[in-house]
Amino acid sequence: MSLTGVEAAKRLAAYAAVDRHIGLEHKLIGIGSGSTVPYVVDRIVQQGPKANAGRVFLPTGFQSKELIIKAGLALGDVDQYTRLDVTIDGADEVDSNLNSIKGGGACQLREKVLADMADTWVMVADYRKNSEVLGTNWKQGVPIEVVPFAYAQVLATLTKQGGTPTLRMGKAKAGPVVSDNGNFIIDAVFPKEQMLKPAELLVRIKLITGVVEVGLFTDLAKAAYFGNEDGSVTVRALGGKVEQIASVPDVPAIASA
Numbered sequence: 001m002s003l004t005g006v007e008a009a010k011r012l013a014a015y016a017a018v019d020r021h022i023g024l025e026h027k028l029i030g031i032g033s034g035s036t037v038p039y040v041v042d043r044i045v046q047q048g049p050k051a052n053a054g055r056v057f058l059p060t061g062f063q064s065k066e067l068i069i070k071a072g073l074a075l076g077d078v079d080q081y082t083r084l085d086v087t088i089d090g091a092d093e094v095d096s097n098l099n100s101i102k103g104g105g106a107c108q109l110r111e112k113v114l115a116d117m118a119d120t121w122v123m124v125a126d127y128r129k130n131s132e133v134l135g136t137n138w139k140q141g142v143p144i145e146v147v148p149f150a151y152a153q154v155l156a157t158l159t160k161q162g163g164t165p166t167l168r169m170g171k172a173k174a175g176p177v178v179s180d181n182g183n184f185i186i187d188a189v190f191p192k193e194q195m196l197k198p199a200e201l202l203v204r205i206k207l208i209t210g211v212v213e214v215g216l217f218t219d220l221a222k223a224a225y226f227g228n229e230d231g232s233v234t235v236r237a238l239g240g241k242v243e244q245i246a247s248v249p250d251v252p253a254i255a256s257a
């Protein structure tokens with residue numbers, strides 16, 4: 001299918017990441033959430049039935065569960081495994097040290113479990129998500145999953161800690177967004193000086209009673225793939241190396257293996 005702009009960039013990133021990180025030897029694979037991840041599943045399907053025989057795919061939420069089932073791939077459950085070979089997931093913003101904001105779709109809790117479990121965790125996104133400091137392009141704040149009973153107290157504590165938090169409200173539903181785990185989501189904007197140290201901010205937020213998980217992912221990623229408007233892909237790897245992939249083939253090499 002011919003795609004342009006941001007959608008084409010998402011697909012490039014997803015295809016390049018699958019080509020690099022999902023080989024014939026990888027059998028346990030985590031599938032993340034969001035609008036970029038369907039292209040990850042497309043590329044895995046393109047690898048062919050032989051490559052996918054014996055593989056099991058674990059979802060990070062309702063959306064990716066549906067993607068796996070509709071693609072005809074084998075669905076696994078998180079409590080059957082304690083490790084995964086690879087998880088590929090989207091991101092709302094990634095900084096130059098591969099820290100990221102995630103949870104724009106309220107999936108950060110399950111996403112972080114599958115990131116923790118994976119030997120290799122990589123992110124895929126379009127060029128708008130590639131930045132130096134978190135909060136530069138993603139302005140709606142850090143997504144925080146909270147137990148419904150505690151939300152008012154968590155809002156107050158986040159405000160005391162210098163944040164500007166709001167309870168995320170449903171778009172086609174009256175009342176708050178409810179996560180796949182039955183919890184509420186708070187989005188909290190923090191000043192740049194706090195966003196510059198995401199690992200410290202993560203610990204401060206996570207220690208608030210009533211917080212289940214925070215959409216700040218630190219020290220987890222091996223690489224981030226960003227699709228660009230010119231058809232190239234920028235790869236940021238752990239350790240700071242940045243690479244440009246000029247173009248991505250239409251068909252994955254593994255399909256003919």
Ligand SMILES: O=C[C@H](O)[C@H](O)[C@H](O)COP(=O)(O)O
Nearest residue numbers: 034035036090103104105107
């Ligand atoms: O909760 C949602 C996830 O963290 C997504 O991976 C993130 O919001 C990125 O989604 P998209 O690929 O649609 O930009």
